[in-house]
Amino acid sequence: MIDFLKDLLKMCLGAILKIAIFFGVGTGAGAIVCWYYSIPLGFSILGGILVLGIALALMSDSVFD
Numbered sequence: 001m002i003d004f005l006k007d008l009l010k011m012c013l014g015a016i017l018k019i020a021i022f023f024g025v026g027t028g029a030g031a032i033v034c035w036y037y038s039i040p041l042g043f044s045i046l047g048g049i050l051v052l053g054i055a056l057a058l059m060s061d062s063v064f065d
Contacts, residue, residue, distance in 0.1 A: 018059075019052065026051025 030047020034040065 019056075022055040023048045023052045 025048075027044050027048030029051070030044035031041055033047070034044050
């Protein structure tokens with residue numbers, strides 16, 4: 001039972017880490033674009049959400065496969 005919980009926790013933490021990295025990269029790239037074009041940095045969050053949505057759509061087993 002303990003081994004199962006360890007494996008489950010490892011899988012969940014790995015997925016959360018991947019999601020955080022995708023969101024961070026998208027937000028960072030969005031921040032660079034916003035800074036270059038003098039757009040308020042609040043819009044960089046949209047870049048993170050967009051990259052996260054695309055990454056999750058490509059990673060999941062869905063109709064697009």
